[in-house]
Amino acid sequence: MSFSTTFRKRMKHKGNSLYERRFNDAKRSFDEWFENTLDREEVVIDGVKQWAVLQDQSQSNNKELSDDKYIITENKSNIEVGSYVNWRDASWMVFTDEYKTIPTHKQAKIKETNHTIKWMVGDKICGKGKGYDAYIQNQTLYTLGISTSGNNAWIVNAKMMMYLPDNEETRAVKLGQRVIIGGAIFQIMFKDYVSRRGIINYLLEQDFYAEDRDNLELGIADYYPAINGEDAEDNPVGDDREVVIDGVEKARIGSTYTFKAGVFHNGEKLSDTISEWTIADTEDVATIVEQDNEKVTIRIVSNFQKVGSVITIIAKTEDGVIGSKPVNIVSPY
Known part of the structure; x- marks a missing residue:
């Protein structure tokens, strides 16, 4: 085998471009760490047994409401949002995944089911x-x-x-x-x-x-x-009216935002008002500053670890018509 052939094989193994070579170096570094870190344990994800690294999150980030974890797996893992993770005789659910800028592995946040x-x-x-x-x-x-x-x-x-x-x-x-x-x-x-x-x-x-x-x-x-083969009682919720919530789709950490809601029927705004506001917020990202029967003002916590989270603003009329608006939490920059 000629020297040039051997050289080309060696360079192909390392990577044909500067990016590939640097990525392969990063991947080998991750693989070495993943193989030897002390918090690597065997888990079952959606029925598939595999290795994963479990890391603690600071409980001060969610006012100690739950003992959330980060989970890190190899790219070949079947883990995704909504997956069940069985770890140490407990069931955990994957809530958010992280899009890695350098995709050497997968990383997600999990919460223990209760x-x-x-x-x-x-x-x-x-x-x-x-x-x-x-x-x-x-x-x-x-x-x-x-x-x-x-x-x-x-x-x-x-x-x-x-x-x-x-x-x-x-x-x-x-x-x-x-x-x-x-x-x-x-x-x-x-x-x-x-x-x-x-x-x-x-x-x-x-x-x-x-x-x-x-x-x-x-x-x-x-x-x-x-x-007994009977149908459950019919409990209708709402009707053909709809609650429309107006406000930002992306909220920066450390900022305050106001959302307004109106009740509509066939595109025509009605006089109905909002009786209750709710925030679907699993990571304690937002707090309600002020609310009335037309609008709600919320403050987003100033914490970079919350970037990538999702909250949902929900408005409900007194007679049960409900509308919602998802809001993505982003960096202030």
Whole structure:
């Protein structure tokens, strides 16, 4: 073999261009680190056993609301937003992935699931009889948390935000469907599978327990009608009106923004007003500064680690018409 042939083979292995050579050097550096780092452990991602590196996030970033982690895998990994990660006998869900400028590996943020949600699909339990691990977030503190009953009485009206992986069964969940969380009944008022690719988030509102319909022991609402071949009660939510929210699509960290909402029917604005504002915010990115029946003002935390996060602004009329607007969190520069 001639010297020129040997040289060309060696250069092809290192890379045919300066970029390729530098990328290959970075990839070899990552591979060496990945193979030897102390926080490398075996996990199962969507049923596939593989190696991953798990790193702590500072709990001060989310006011210690959850023990979130970073997960780092090789590029060949099947990990994506909405994936389940089984690690140390616990179930975690992938919420955000990071687009690497130098794609030597994959990196994402995960949250530990905190509840198993079950509902009936025909006479069978969803998720092949096991239900779905979900991340549930109490939203009552982000809203007024109350609704009217009768002329003058006020009743507690708790809100929850539920996050599930986006698949055929979870997309088929209807508005008005009821689920059980912590022994309480909640009704699905709104669902959004656009804001976060791979995850569906549902806004839930507290409902009443029905002994002849709900099975608290199994944790399944409308269980008895399903096993008896009956249709669940029709709980329509909203109508042909729509709530349109006007405001920025990208919010810079450290800044304050105002969003306005109006209620429309066939393109004509109505006199209906907003009774509640909610922020779907899993990473404690935004706080409500001011709100009324037309607008809400929010402040984005000044923290570069929040860049790439997604929040959803949700507005609801008193009689249950809901609209939403996803907002991407970006750098101030």
